[in-house]
Amino acid sequence: MSLVQAESQTESRFDSPASLRAAKAENPKSRARDLAATLGVSEGELVAAMVDGDSVVRIDPSLDRLIPALKTLGPVMALTRNESCVHEKDGPYLDYHSGQHASMVLGPDIDLRMFPRHWVHAFALDDGEKRSVQVFDAAGDAIHKVHLRPASDVAAFTALVSDLRLDDQSDRIETAPRAPVEAAKSNPDKLDVLRAEWDKLTDTHQFLRLTSKLKMNRLGAYRIAGEPYAVALQPAAVAETLRRCAEGAVPVMIFVGNAGCIQIHGGTIHRVEPMGPWINVLDPGFNLHLRDDHIAEVWLVSKPTRHGMAVSIEAFDAKGGLILQIFGQRAPGSEQAADAADTKAPLPGTEGWFAVTQTLRETMGA
Structure with a gap:
């Protein structure tokens, strides 16, 4: 035995x-x-x-x-x-940027957001x-x-x-209890404020500060915001998104992370293969392995920025944990050309992505 x-x-x-x-x-x-x-x-x-x-x-x-x-x-x-x-x-x-609370690697291939206290x-x-x-x-x-x-x-x-090399080469580490996943947290009394402040966003990074201020979190805000801010899609929408983006050579940014690190792929994807419960992207230089059966909720989310509307597909597990986010990738130079952009229009350079998400909205609404 x-x-x-x-x-x-x-x-x-x-x-x-x-x-x-x-x-x-x-x-x-x-x-x-x-x-x-x-x-x-x-x-x-x-x-x-x-x-x-x-x-x-x-x-x-x-x-x-x-x-x-x-x-x-x-x-x-x-x-x-x-x-x-x-x-x-x-x-x-390449291109490392140090920070007390958050650090970054901004190379053309490896793109990371790192939170030092978890390392x-x-x-x-x-x-x-x-x-x-x-x-x-x-x-x-x-x-x-x-x-x-x-x-x-x-x-x-x-x-x-x-x-x-550390002086301490012991074969045991002391561990702390694992932090539980925060369940969806909404505050319906602040719904009007949420929508009003959402309309005023100029950068996607402002969103979590907004939800925190209103005693909500990301998923809780999505659940109560309603259209056009957040639209529920079927769980199968993530695999369908990857498939359509591969078929149409639509450039995307795929974010996957944990408490200490977020890793980002930017560019087109090509080979999408299901294998049992896994959906896989198997490209030279980039692999993604997603447990499709872990996806409990998918949201199509639109956030205004100073350059136009950022649209994402975001997947969550049954506990409310964020699994991944997919955004459209802007074409090089589009930001400079978008200074006077309509913030209600898609970000310049993401027209193919916007078309995919609109089709998903029509065909895969929850």
Whole structure:
């Protein structure tokens, strides 16, 4: 009987590094995330149990040290995920902007928004063939991972590990309770204020400040706003959106994130493949893996900006957690040409996206 089978029968917890290493040895082909869930520990705890100061090394997770070091690796694969969606993007880490509360990587390929307080534990893994950097939050949940590609600089990875190595190379991490997903929060008494202030938006980033001020959150506001602000669509609308954008070569921006990192793909997509419960985008340099069966609500959302209307498709799970957002991608130079744009018209350069969303509205309304 394997350790995993024993765990299933006794419901005991694998809470020592030695027992976790033994379970990993018995299940060498299991993904760390899946094995950790089976064992009743976080993925971060499982990775920490493998720390030996050589093939698995604890490193400094601070963004101002880690991200410049990642830049030296050249082209890599950046991975950000939540419970329902995995976003993988190839490229180098370029154009880093540090911030106390939020930092950014704004390269043409890897585009990230990072929230430093959630970057708590980091590890460098090297089994001689595969090399990666993996970052976890206080609960031990994965925030961001970086996997080396054949064209990556292995010598730079060795230098990164040496430079960022922590004195503490223990095989155990202390974890905090996982923060629960905030359910939809509405305030119908403030509906008129919500709509009036929504009409005054000049930037999509102002929206969360508005909902917070009104004691709501994103999903709660969508549920009560009504047309033309937010329109409910069928859950199948996300897969249909990806399919239509691939067929029409419609440029999009796809946002997937968790509490500590948001990762963005900008451009066209091409190959959309369903595989069991997963909807996959399988393109060179960009992969998306979406659990279609996790989608409980989909909203078509319109927000005015100073350059025109930003229209998005946004998917949520049954707990109210945001799974992903899809926006139309503006054509290069469209912002400069849109200074006098009608904010009720679609953002310049997103006409193809606007046509797709209007068709979805007509055919896939909830």
